[in-house]
Amino acid sequence: MYRTHTCGELTIRNTGIDVTLCGWVQKSRDLGGMTFVDLRDRYGLTQLVFNMETDAALCGQARKLGREFVVRATGRVRERSNKNLKIPTGEIEIEVNEFSILNSSELPPFTIEEETDGGEELRMKYRYLDLRRTPVKNNIILRYRVAREVRKYMDSIDFIEVETPILIKSTPEGARDFVVPSRLQPGTFYALPQSPQTLKQLLMVSGFDRYFQIVRCFRDEDLRADRQPEFTQIDCEMSFVERDDILDTFEGLAKYLFRQIRNIDFTEPFRRLSYQEAIESYGTDKPDLRFGMRINDITVIAKGHGFSVFDTAEYIGAICAGGCSDYTRKQIDELTEFVKRPQIGAKGLIYIRYDADGLLKSSVDKFYNQVDLGVLASRINAVKGDLMLVIAGEKMKTLTALSELRLEIGNRQKLRNKEIFAPLWVVDFPLLEWDKEEKRYFAMHHPFTSPRPEDIPLMETDPGRVRANAYDLVINGVEIGGGSIRIHDTSLQRLMFKVLGFTEEEANAQFGFLLNAFRYGAPPHGGIAFGFDRWVAMFGGQDSIRDFIAFPKNNSGRDMMLDTPAPISEKQLGELKIEIKKEEKRD
């Protein structure tokens, strides 16, 4: 070993002992006759001290050390006069009597300290340097700890981790697949799994009744913020279970992780909301329950006062921003602009202030007198000091706009504290979603999701109304996981494919392996998958998953460090029998 200790472990208790440390030079300072060097490794920082008076030659060498040089230093631990109580090693320093440079370093392109002067692009290009920074390093360590705790818990309840292949078959449902050309069978392609969905179901047919896997998934999507083309799931499946067995099992996992990772004990069961309730009350299927501010349907009582915007609207909804009656004209204008942005698309925003003195003032005073406004206020559960905000229009669009407005007020009022966690299960999702453009139903979750048994008769008569035996775990407005009880019966699976518009031949060509397997004794089963990167980021108190992945891709799916995707050689293309179409040049 090059070293006797790490840079994070020596404290005042070790004074007087002789040690050898290795690490990177974070910073050095020359002060009069002394040179101080902060030596960093994965475990922390230790101050080295060189004294001109006692060893001028050594001190002279130390003065030549550049940032990020790799150094080995031997010396005695002593108490520091100028203590830094913020770090565990801050009470001691090493009085160096011997050191060697293990490697030199060019000047790094950005400062490698907690805060850096490197922009995102630079940091990603030199990610290996970025990973030396404490906050990023700690995120990667947190990720490891969460993975370890997941494995511990799953093991303790008899789940086993089974690996599934990365080269699989492309399927038309879901997102776009990444594909890999085959050299041995030119003209054919593997696909990278969007998730091991069908494979874990096959493992259930094989009798592995409790499966999990921390697994990489790949989706070739246009990248919205905070998405990665490759990401990690905690993928799980169980046999001989009903929905509540799955929710209970994985609520157990969630509670265990919160306790181990964040020291938070959830003693109560997680709330459960139906999809319908979530949409009606929060305008979204992933409500942030860190704060109330539910949406109120005031369609019936707000109509009939001669205000045409309301009178002609399909739906009128309101939220009550508690204690916000003192919002200024400017603040309300900002909120109006916010809901009118094209992404949200509301036509306008109406406000009713409930002043502290009990007076109600609104932007629709022409149509509503004090009594009318009082009726609305009591329906919205507003009290003195509150601000009511109303949006009218087409129902789903209006609910979505109110949901965004609710989150915006939540942000402004600082109701979305990252230290607080509000988990819930959303259940009873619709099985199918109608696609207006393609004029056909799509599976809202995936085609293997079981309908609620009592809704099966509707599959052929009124598919849009069929509820799925599906659920999501939502925490703080973020979907952390989702899953379903699966179809395990060949004929129901065939019916599902039919409703989704697959011909018998298409269904067999794409999913014959699964339909065949179901003929050999498929147990009732169901499962769930969690977005591992996102959950870790949430435990780390951050929104972006990128800094919880050692080597992530940027917003356009590029790895800036590896500089890829990149062309491959003519020879490789030839072996694959692939010809690249030249982009037509436009001048």
Ligand code: ASP
């Ligand atoms: N495979 C599903 C997904 O990736 C999750 C599940 O149903 O288990 O969304």
